[in-house]
Amino acid sequence: MGSHYLSTVSLIVTALSLGILVAAVAGNFNRDFDVTWGDGRAKILNNGGLLTLSLDKASGSGFQSKNEYLFGQIDMQIKLVAGNSAGTVTAYYLSSQGATHDEIDFEFLGNLSGDPYILHTNVFSQGKGNREQQFYLWFDPTADFHTYSILWNPQRIIFSVDGTPIREFKNLESRGVSFPKNQPMRIYSSLWNADDWATRGGLVKTDWSHAPFTASYRNFNANACVVSSGSNSCSTARTATSANNNNNNKAWLSQELDSTSLERMRWVQKKYMIYNYCADAKRFPQGLPTECTI
Numbered sequence: 001m002g003s004h005y006l007s008t009v010s011l012i013v014t015a016l017s018l019g020i021l022v023a024a025v026a027g028n029f030n031r032d033f034d035v036t037w038g039d040g041r042a043k044i045l046n047n048g049g050l051l052t053l054s055l056d057k058a059s060g061s062g063f064q065s066k067n068e069y070l071f072g073q074i075d076m077q078i079k080l081v082a083g084n085s086a087g088t089v090t091a092y093y094l095s096s097q098g099a100t101h102d103e104i105d106f107e108f109l110g111n112l113s114g115d116p117y118i119l120h121t122n123v124f125s126q127g128k129g130n131r132e133q134q135f136y137l138w139f140d141p142t143a144d145f146h147t148y149s150i151l152w153n154p155q156r157i158i159f160s161v162d163g164t165p166i167r168e169f170k171n172l173e174s175r176g177v178s179f180p181k182n183q184p185m186r187i188y189s190s191l192w193n194a195d196d197w198a199t200r201g202g203l204v205k206t207d208w209s210h211a212p213f214t215a216s217y218r219n220f221n222a223n224a225c226v227v228s229s230g231s232n233s234c235s236t237a238r239t240a241t242s243a244n245n246n247n248n249n250k251a252w253l254s255q256e257l258d259s260t261s262l263e264r265m266r267w268v269q270k271k272y273m274i275y276n277y278c279a280d281a282k283r284f285p286q287g288l289p290t291e292c293t294i
């Protein structure tokens with residue numbers, strides 16, 4: 001009896017500590033991502049701990065997640081192209097496929113040395129985007145890695161930078177605004193030349209004498225529901241399909257902004273937002289999109 005009891009206790013203790021380990025294991029680029037284009041310009045280094053994308057005159061490069069996710073708290077640390085990055089765009093986004101796809105975008109528009117990057121965000125639902133918000137950052141995103149996060153649950157999408165929320169897109173389906181919630185999405189990233197529009201609206205061109213341009217990625221973490229062959233890891237309790245898919249803590253599935261986070265978001269929007277589609281009445285002569293008026 002006694003030893004039985006003890007082994008049960010140690011089993012539980014083992015299970016608990018495993019659970020904690022599972023939650024703490026960071027992603028690995030070899031395990032979690034495929035390089036999809038760039039002919040050797042994308043590299044996975046340090047046994048999967050680091051990924052670099054590069055861009056030269058001939059081509060950019062990109063990668064995508066092996067998994068498809070339907071909701072998640074997804075973090076990535078990115079260090080952007082340093083120096084004269086004018087004309088370059090580093091895109092980091094979630095997307096499903098097809099004409100009525102959903103998409104959640106971060107895009108980083110490069111600039112001349114010392115001039116600010118623009119962080120461009122957008123949300124597509126059922127193929128419809130046109131929901132741009134743009135920000136300057138409160139730090140130099142090329143000097144070090146910073147964490148860019150997407151919280152996507154059935155009620156809301158929250159974009160965060162180093163834990164500070166910068167944008168929230170709420171589920172307003174009850175008011176007739178479609179919301180991404182049925183189509184699983186992959187994570188994509190790419191570094192490419194967009195000097196026809198990216199920097200000062202296309203006035204500043206890419207200076208190829210500075211190529212190759214490089215952006216780096218590390219510490220990917222997805223606390224997310226993985227969809228594979230029609231089954232969702234979040235609906236089958238305690239069957240973690242990958243080490244970084246921690247099904248034992250799904251707090252993020254109903255997470256919302258508390259008053260402190262809301263205040264911080266308002267501060268960022270007040271000080272650093274440089275474009276908001278919801279404030280662009282000229283662009284919508286028929287009236288602002290519904291989500292802007294609620």
Ligand SMILES: *[C@@H]1O[C@H](CO)[C@@H](O)[C@H](O)[C@H]1NC(C)=O
Binds near residue numbers: 109112117118198200
């Ligand atoms: C680049 O710098 C200029 C001048 O400061 C600024 O107007 C612009 O918003 C910056 N960012 C981009 C991506 O053009």
